[in-house]
Amino acid sequence: MKYNFEDIKDQVVLVTGSGRGIGRATAELFASMGARVVISDMDEEVCNQAATEISQKTGSETMHVVCNITNREQVDAMFQAIVDKWGQIDCVINNAGITKDGLFLRMKPEQWNFIIDVNLTGTYQVSHAAVQHMRKKKSGTIINMSSIARGGNPGQVNYSAAKAGIVGFTAALAKEIAPMGIRVNCIAPGFIDTRLTDAIPDKMAEQMVAAIPMKRKGQPEDIARVCLFLASELSGYVTGQVIDVNGGLGGL
């Protein structure tokens, strides 16, 4: 098989939380392959800045939509804006996510609900809106962002539950919508160098890196490249799966 990413060039790709970090690197990689990328984030400043910089750097047309994925009205309005502009939506990368750590006995209901809302309910809402559009053309891919924390991290019962929930959500949805020609997978990043992990104290970060068989943190681009695989024809027979991208950390 000769493969040249021609199918990526035809795609309209939405990346949530793409103002910075993994989402931004992913948006930039897809734009550099010629895809029309929708940069979306709840943070207006980074959203606009990422869209401007990515289109300048790659020469590809981008659009940006400020959207909080916990707000269904904003999510529906974002899809309407995409379809009004480009008439289709081919790939959705549910990347927006957040942590609010704390020990279980001190965890307040707001802290639990906030993390479930953003990471799990946000993924449901964006996917629900996406499938309405994808089913009409009987094709599409959805890529959800789980985490190595789905296996359980102390101090992160809320985040671990949400990220494990994303795995179950992905597996069930993949089975349900495979007959519509839509594939759904998730990626479980390990320790990736972004704002999310900047807060980890240096000493602890060093210990974490020492435990990684590849002896380095992942870069946002390491995740972006796996998104490209999952959105492309190269993964045409892959659905309902979790791909761990973690430098060898953790067991199978």
Ligand SMILES: NC(=O)c1ccc[n+]([C@@H]2O[C@H](COP(=O)([O-])OP(=O)(O)OC[C@H]3O[C@@H](n4cnc5c(N)ncnc54)[C@H](O)[C@@H]3O)[C@@H](O)[C@H]2O)c1
């Ligand atoms: N960095 C890591 O080590 C790591 C590991 C495993 C999983 N992940 C997951 O990868 C994804 C990206 O994380 P990152 O490290 O790039 O984080 P980041 O904080 O660098 O970027 C996340 C972006 O999402 C946006 N966002 C947050 N809540 C939102 C909401 N409700 N609506 C819209 N946008 C929102 C933020 O404004 C931010 O720009 C997350 O789902 C995260 O849980 C990250």
